[in-house]
Amino acid sequence: MTINKTKNGDAMTVALEGRLDTTTAPELDADMKGSLEGVKELIFDFANLEYISSAGLRVILANQKAMSKQGSMKVVNVSAEIMEIFSVTGFSDILTIE
């Protein structure tokens, strides 16, 4: 999986490419833990994310929890397949998805 971060003031966009699963989720988790300081708006761009597993959802929720204390988070460009995963797991009710 590739992680591309772009900062614009206190906003940060994280574009994910590939698969977010048990193999790659720890990498994203570690990467994000050191990146959120001063960030008030976090955007996950899923345009090139092929797949997300339960382990991947866990990392996304961890970031949602962190951002709820310091700003906001949204997920954009979600494919129909991943949207169905969000829907069936109830994540569509927790996350801001655009």
Next chain:
Amino acid sequence: MEEFYLEQRLRALDPALHTKMTGSIFALQKLLLSFLSWFPSFTDHSILHSMHVLDFCNRLIGEEQVGKLNAKECYVLIMACYLHDIGMGVTEKDFHAFSEKIDFGDYFQTHDKEDISETIRAFHQEFSGLFIQKYADLFEIPSEELVFAIVQTSRGHRQTDLYDETEFPQVLCGEDVIRLPYLAAVMRLADEIDVAADRNLELLFDASTLTRERDILAFGTHDSIRSVSVEQERIVLYTRPKEEKFIPLVEEVNKKIQTTLDYCKDVARKRSDLLITQTTSVVLPEESR
């Protein structure tokens, strides 16, 4: 939940498969609450039920026999414990899609087709199986053979013929054999025990709000069974009935466990080289514990 034999053995034999299993739990915690949309009261199919079933599986198998299971068998049984009731919470969209694949037989000759929740309840093992097939990637189930084994073990928890060699074969998976009949038999018995044992009634329900006699009797029966102990040779229901009328109802529950025990024990004996060591289910007063 003292033993965790299956979990420990899986981690020792195949840490990567263990990681996939633990990674699945996160989504399952939320998914397993979705049953509430169809069944807002009375029975618990949350992850607590799954964990109790897994705990009973561990106790039924025991420390000695778990050493005879390979990593894939441990993984299949753990995942099936978590997923066996997942069909109780299917979305309406999945309900309609899955319904096209389920053989309902003559069910709708005597039941209302518009009663979706009742249809789900009656066929939830089939909905669970189809859910697991569809969302196998969410749980990172690594092969089709493992998906099949988890689906069948989950379906096997009720209303399926565990002697059927087509539905419950020995599954060759890589170099390992998954002894499906044994796994499904243990799973069915563990679920039966937990249905009798707990269902978290005191946690979830205010009994004073019950009005239907059927519900009051069901609650009182489960409330009378204070705990269940799985020993090497027997299953013990420790009871404290609040009223006399619950005593025969508890005996009925015990009889049902004994019937399931006899069936599952026979399946294990005839269709695998593993055993269910327990032979009887008994009712004892709580104070004798």
